[in-house]
Amino acid sequence: MESIDVSMDINEIIKPENLVYKKSSLFEEKPFSYCPGCGHGTIQRTLMEVVEEMGITEDVVGVAPVGCSVTMYEFLDIDMLQAPHGRAAAAATGLKRVLPDKYVFSYQGDGDFAAIGTGESIHTCNRGENILVIFVNNGIYGMTGGQMAPTSLINMKTSTTPYGRKQEQMGSPLKITELIAQLPGTYYVSRHAVHTPAGVRKLKKAIIKSFELQKENKGLCFIEVVSNCNSGWKMTPVKSNQWMEENMFPFYPLGDIKVDGKLVK
Amino acid sequence: MESIDVSMDINEIIKPENLVYKKSSLFEEKPFSYCPGCGHGTIQRTLMEVVEEMGITEDVVGVAPVGCSVTMYEFLDIDMLQAPHGRAAAAATGLKRVLPDKYVFSYQGDGDFAAIGTGESIHTCNRGENILVIFVNNGIYGMTGGQMAPTSLINMKTSTTPYGRKQEQMGSPLKITELIAQLPGTYYVSRHAVHTPAGVRKLKKAIIKSFELQKENKGLCFIEVVSNCNSGWKMTPVKSNQWMEENMFPFYPLGDIKVDGKLVK
Amino acid sequence: MSKAKGAIVVDKEKCKGCEVCITACPHQVIGMTSTVNAKGYRVASMVLPEACTGCTNCALVCPDGVISVYRLKAASVA
Amino acid sequence: MSKAKGAIVVDKEKCKGCEVCITACPHQVIGMTSTVNAKGYRVASMVLPEACTGCTNCALVCPDGVISVYRLKAASVA
Amino acid sequence: MGEIKLMKGNEAIAEAAIRVGCDAYFGYPITPQSEVMEYLAAEKPEERTGMVLLQAESEIGAINMIFGAASAGKKVMTSSSSPGISLMQECISYIAGAELPCVIVNVVRGGPGLGTIQPSQADYFQSVKGGGHGDYRLLVLAPDSVQEMSDHVKLGFDLAFKYRNPVMIQSDGVIGQMMEKVEFFDPIPRSTEIQPWATLGRKGMRKKNVITSLDLDPYQNEMHNHFLQEKYRKMEMDEVRFEEYNCEGKLDYLIVAYGCSARVSKKVIEYAKNEKGLNIGLLRPITLFPFPKLQIEKLSKNVKAILSVEMSAGQMIEDIKLTVGKGVRVEHYGRYGGVVHNPEDVWNGFKEIFLNE
Amino acid sequence: MGEIKLMKGNEAIAEAAIRVGCDAYFGYPITPQSEVMEYLAAEKPEERTGMVLLQAESEIGAINMIFGAASAGKKVMTSSSSPGISLMQECISYIAGAELPCVIVNVVRGGPGLGTIQPSQADYFQSVKGGGHGDYRLLVLAPDSVQEMSDHVKLGFDLAFKYRNPVMIQSDGVIGQMMEKVEFFDPIPRSTEIQPWATLGRKGMRKKNVITSLDLDPYQNEMHNHFLQEKYRKMEMDEVRFEEYNCEGKLDYLIVAYGCSARVSKKVIEYAKNEKGLNIGLLRPITLFPFPKLQIEKLSKNVKAILSVEMSAGQMIEDIKLTVGKGVRVEHYGRYGGVVHNPEDVWNGFKEIFLNE
Amino acid sequence: MTEELIIAGFGGQGVLSMGKILAYSGIMQDQEVSWMPAYGPEMRGGTANVTVIVSDQEISSPVLNRFDTAIILNQQSMDKFESAVKPGGTLIYDNNGILNHPTRKDIKIYCVEATDEANRMKSPRSFNMIVLGAYIKIKGFLKYENVISGLKKSLPERHHHTIPENEAGLKRGMDIVKEISI
Amino acid sequence: MTEELIIAGFGGQGVLSMGKILAYSGIMQDQEVSWMPAYGPEMRGGTANVTVIVSDQEISSPVLNRFDTAIILNQQSMDKFESAVKPGGTLIYDNNGILNHPTRKDIKIYCVEATDEANRMKSPRSFNMIVLGAYIKIKGFLKYENVISGLKKSLPERHHHTIPENEAGLKRGMDIVKEISI
Numbered sequence A, B: 001m002e003s004i005d006v007s008m009d010i011n012e013i014i015k016p017e018n019l020v021y022k023k024s025s026l027f028e029e030k031p032f033s034y035c036p037g038c039g040h041g042t043i044q045r046t047l048m049e050v051v052e053e054m055g056i057t058e059d060v061v062g063v064a065p066v067g068c069s070v071t072m073y074e075f076l077d078i079d080m081l082q083a084p085h086g087r088a089a090a091a092a093t094g095l096k097r098v099l100p101d102k103y104v105f106s107y108q109g110d111g112d113f114a115a116i117g118t119g120e121s122i123h124t125c126n127r128g129e130n131i132l133v134i135f136v137n138n139g140i141y142g143m144t145g146g147q148m149a150p151t152s153l154i155n156m157k158t159s160t161t162p163y164g165r166k167q168e169q170m171g172s173p174l175k176i177t178e179l180i181a182q183l184p185g186t187y188y189v190s191r192h193a194v195h196t197p198a199g200v201r202k203l204k205k206a207i208i209k210s211f212e213l214q215k216e217n218k219g220l221c222f223i224e225v226v227s228n229c230n231s232g233w234k235m236t237p238v239k240s241n242q243w244m245e246e247n248m249f250p251f252y253p254l255g256d257i258k259v260d261g262k263l264v265k
Numbered sequence C, D: 001m002s003k004a005k006g007a008i009v010v011d012k013e014k015c016k017g018c019e020v021c022i023t024a025c026p027h028q029v030i031g032m033t034s035t036v037n038a039k040g041y042r043v044a045s046m047v048l049p050e051a052c053t054g055c056t057n058c059a060l061v062c063p064d065g066v067i068s069v070y071r072l073k074a075a076s077v078a
Numbered sequence E, F: 001m002g003e004i005k006l007m008k009g010n011e012a013i014a015e016a017a018i019r020v021g022c023d024a025y026f027g028y029p030i031t032p033q034s035e036v037m038e039y040l041a042a043e044k045p046e047e048r049t050g051m052v053l054l055q056a057e058s059e060i061g062a063i064n065m066i067f068g069a070a071s072a073g074k075k076v077m078t079s080s081s082s083p084g085i086s087l088m089q090e091c092i093s094y095i096a097g098a099e100l101p102c103v104i105v106n107v108v109r110g111g112p113g114l115g116t117i118q119p120s121q122a123d124y125f126q127s128v129k130g131g132g133h134g135d136y137r138l139l140v141l142a143p144d145s146v147q148e149m150s151d152h153v154k155l156g157f158d159l160a161f162k163y164r165n166p167v168m169i170q171s172d173g174v175i176g177q178m179m180e181k182v183e184f185f186d187p188i189p190r191s192t193e194i195q196p197w198a199t200l201g202r203k204g205m206r207k208k209n210v211i212t213s214l215d216l217d218p219y220q221n222e223m224h225n226h227f228l229q230e231k232y233r234k235m236e237m238d239e240v241r242f243e244e245y246n247c248e249g250k251l252d253y254l255i256v257a258y259g260c261s262a263r264v265s266k267k268v269i270e271y272a273k274n275e276k277g278l279n280i281g282l283l284r285p286i287t288l289f290p291f292p293k294l295q296i297e298k299l300s301k302n303v304k305a306i307l308s309v310e311m312s313a314g315q316m317i318e319d320i321k322l323t324v325g326k327g328v329r330v331e332h333y334g335r336y337g338g339v340v341h342n343p344e345d346v347w348n349g350f351k352e353i354f355l356n357e
Numbered sequence G, H: 001m002t003e004e005l006i007i008a009g010f011g012g013q014g015v016l017s018m019g020k021i022l023a024y025s026g027i028m029q030d031q032e033v034s035w036m037p038a039y040g041p042e043m044r045g046g047t048a049n050v051t052v053i054v055s056d057q058e059i060s061s062p063v064l065n066r067f068d069t070a071i072i073l074n075q076q077s078m079d080k081f082e083s084a085v086k087p088g089g090t091l092i093y094d095n096n097g098i099l100n101h102p103t104r105k106d107i108k109i110y111c112v113e114a115t116d117e118a119n120r121m122k123s124p125r126s127f128n129m130i131v132l133g134a135y136i137k138i139k140g141f142l143k144y145e146n147v148i149s150g151l152k153k154s155l156p157e158r159h160h161h162t163i164p165e166n167e168a169g170l171k172r173g174m175d176i177v178k179e180i181s182i
Ligand SMILES: Cc1ncc(C[n+]2csc(CCOP(=O)(O)OP(=O)(O)O)c2C)c(N)n1
Pocket: A065, A066, A067, A068, A069, A085, A108, A109, A110, A111, A112, A113, A136, A138, A140, A141, A142, A143, A144, A149, A229, E028, E029, E030, E031, E059, E083, E084, E087
């Protein structure tokens, strides 16, 4: 690494004993393949931090989706499988049923979980499989080049709705999270975002909580992360985060939706 | 037809001009293939009555599911198609999109609509396709010999849960109707039963209403009929109707769930 | 006992003997034959014909639509 | 101006220049270099190092985890 | 002369669909063919011709929408790539069984599984032998240029309606992603013709129409199957399409190749002729089913050996062998799993196999 | 000697699964094989061996649960019938690509489409040539008795783990629904062995395990495909299984038939020998892939002709023709679409084709 | 010894379980057996039939078109299977509901009035046991004790209390069979 | 006349659109053209390349391994494609970011300082137009007016306002090319 331009003061600070944050060691050297500023990286970083801090590396198995995170197994240094598009929840079900003592999570995009995978998603939630589903809602199909997702907002321009998503033709954005929260099988359902430090801290807590609940076989824990897709949205990362706050959050409000098996408010 | 044993009085009554009810003429001679006392017959009878009375025979196209009603097109004298298991709603979508001026309905069992077809079902509802979905919930897979359905009640014995459906293993019965009522695309959602005359009359009104709304392009109308499967439940028809009242209705309460696009209560 | 205002005709060969109509009849008009039809089913028939009001309840719930109902216009007016 | 309590180290070759860290820093510590790394990205670096508190905000939001944060124990106590 | 444009193969498919009067397209995004739906969306087909465009929730949703819309006797089309086409197999079998016309485009990518998004021709077995269950056949067209991507949409619909049979346009990532000149046929208005078998509402006195693939009685289903087989035999008689290239005169060898592999092979044939004095003919099947058996058999008589060039581990080679028997040596060459063989690859393969170099 | 029971073929599969120490079964009901799951459910496998049993929401759910559970190196199984198996094709291609062991049972019924629920053998192409996308192969076993329904579950798992490859047990409604005596092997405890490649949590210093079928780099994916092809060649060398019946001495004709058709053919062979003095041999492929090429080629040398008896429009016949070329006449006989040919059907077919009667 | 048998009648007459008892009986005397039902749409409401083979040798085809014996329990099955009995073979039928009686001269024909006899015994369910008894007596190759063991094997434990009633039916069938040969 | 060309560089350098302009230019002078991109994972962040063929005859393979001309815009592409130029062929490259310059003696090599020149022109986006200008000048087979028409065709209407800037780049490339032949 090149030395950075710092004053004497700073060189005194940058000493091993003063280190307060670095990326979890549960990552490969290989850099993320995500676009600059993409939330996928932040979410996976946070997830691995939890795994490392909880000391469950040897007991965790993840299921990667088809979507921009399809190769997340190349970056995360844990056992993983890569499931067919939309079926990560079903694969995680199979895995968890034969490995009831392991921590199992699936990590899925909105196209994956809420479009092609809707059937498997709903039934996995309904059965209350003891897994954690991390659902990354960026309102678009990132990987394939920015097509409409079920969660795309009304009037949102995507490569398959170049004049904006029209409700009459394509229906309304699907609040899959509110839907699965209705199912008795889900125990903890919560919506997050990772473009602010506070959001990241909250997400981290939610993941810790989910793994703890999984250990107690409480049922399915579901964490939605509303995220940006600056490539798909055709904005700079910083702009996309702003747009997300202004447009996505009103429709997908952050916060807990179901706690201890009960709907919030 | 054999002559029946009646008094003089009765022979005077049984005259063409006194006829107040007979099966709709929109049926083929071929008798229904359903088991004695099965609700499928009553529902389809009622449906055809509406079609005949509304005078829309020439403008209605139905989609048959895979389930006991798979051959309903053999009995009903209207244009129909028979869709792959679970995909009747998707097929109806395709049909309606190219025939926007026709009345299109799909007729689906609980296995069909709420198990294998969940993805297509949810998205058809979410897009608010202008069709009518008649959903027959008998809590079991009738056609294949009485296996568990997503809607089977807890502790219900089926051929794949011979010791009763266990919530820990199989999750809770899925209230798919309440779920799809949450979606903005559904306009009218209502739950019925046809084991009583009053129930049949209500169902008839609901079907009429649905076709009227379809004409106005209001969105998807959804009618659940909680029905018996005496073969699968291994009861006599009359007993099965009783059992249905006692066990199914508490969990699947009859009545309107969404009217004019708004959830009831 | 009041004079019958209604009557039903059951298509015996198509009746499947499910007895759902019996439950639906408010006046206990219907019973099952002891003999069976070609399909082997006992079939519905009027056992208390004079009680029939022609209300159509039985026909409405008959899954196989094998009941036709007749009602005297005059009687129903009366 | 207060003496720095914290500092960050950016893995320049892995930084993708997304500028998300800049937004996250409460003390405007970070700016972008004018030169690019081998991948062609301008990269984050401390432009106001003395303002850094070592709060880790920037690192938390960095998608690529390329920021390490250091904080003086004593200073943080102070 | 029609309009000439420079276009991607995928875009040509979409433009041709609008021009041919396609009534509806249902699809789900997947590389390397998402441009089909994207082009359509940009073109506002609902305004241009009234064509319906709908992004389905999945490939299964899309193909079942096709099933429904095709039942109405409409011109309907979907497109996808290998994994998505695999998901459609059940419904494709239904469509074949119910004898519905439609056009399905597979822009093949490397498998198995998620594989890669790079071009491949390894779905030959699936398309030609039947990836779904039961005895059925698709009419399979294999375009080798952007021009044919457009032409085959038209041809595909003609054949689909002629036979009431699903037509598969089997392309690959090269033909889908490349740009070439394409001369479009003049737009055809959307048809108002009513198919006598279509479910449009039982009008007047006509008997009801039913679209089904079910015959619970096995003897009836056998009859239906006999009928289907006769239809397939008729296709084999009447619908074989192929191109011969450099097949005049005395041939040393024959290459059989379709799609992108045929294009690459032509370059190899030029090279062999000009640089090596070797006369290699090319038989390019344009229909994969029906397979150009007679023509291959005829050409096989006078060559030393046949090379099947396909971007697969060797699939079409089975149909060549079935055609020519064991009298002629038949070998396979192909890069696969997403690697596109270039002319040098093919020439080296040829040399190694036949010239022991 | 093991335990003898009278059982349906479908039940034998289920009982064998429990005895072989199967770790999990995931499935979805469909005639004519729903007895597999029903038998399991009645047997409380979770108590007998700790085996997991789960009714999935669909065949796609089931096969993807298989994918997940197989990733853990467990013995996992599913079963279905034709339309359900078609729905599994995408994931089967993934499983083959990711090299996971598992056993998939197809109790074939008449197609195409919804077809009928009666027996059929028309999914041969799908199983043997690859119904999913890309170049992959299943090991395909074809039991012809209730006994083999049991035996092949055991054999299937052995082969699945030996090759890290999905194994298809291709049966039909006759074998699934009939009862015969079956001698069960003694129960094998569920394995505690850890597959070195399995995703069980990255223990200690071992490198992480990843189960995937993806290689975005086409060159890597080609390498992977080469490796798979080598594996398939090895199967062709080592795993061919077949039965010869009445093949000693001088043969007049050869029948090639598998599963239920082989049983029917045996009766025809007895009849021809006893009543007509005609010597017909039977070659019954037990593995459909790998196909018993050497044996058929050997037998083909000395017969007048070969009859492929299959309940299909003629699918396996292609592999026979590929094997023997055009030197020997090869014909197909079979009722199909759900009709089961009886011995008289087959004999009449034989006579008509070969004896011009 | 090889016996190739078809039992055909209505669904619900116990056709399949009769076949099952015979198959188990064969096993009890160490023979090979196969039991092959016609299944599917025919089963619901319609006809049902099962092909049973009992043999000293390995059984080739479980699917047959010619039978040593046909047990026929309704008219539809009579129409379909009378001609399928091998010359010299046996046809056993219950005359209840039969309008067109069998006419073949080249086979042995037995009529068992099983429905009536069962009604007389006030045990309508025993009807198929009576038929079975007749069959056993006529064909003679199954030892009675093996049939009883077969019967027990074929019944789930919870139905074992019906065994005495079933045995009575069997015996009655064997008793009345002598007289019913025509 | 047949020109087989590869343009290779980073994703984002406009490699694909350069190819597109050339293909359109070929069409403008009634030639056959093909444009074949490498697509997929390489495109995001990584390298990008496109094979363009312009010919008086029908084009056989759109996939090539030897080229008449290679336009090379980064080191990775240099490593990969220098050797793919046919003997006697042409290699044109922008020296920006190139560490290992081409060394072949059997081909003509041109260096265009396009990045630097574009920066000098205060129009960094013109960089690829400069390269293109150089190419056109060197190869000579595309008429300038056809290139301009091709450029127009290849741009969506809403970007037509950039045409003057692009033309300036083209011209500059043509102008500076003389000096850069090495
Ligand atoms: C069966 C199948 N259909 C389609 C695709 C193509 N595909 C890959 S990723 C994707 C959507 C990804 O979107 P999302 O799940 O939202 O993930 P993101 O990339 O946005 O994170 C699609 C449609 C595929 N690989 N397989």
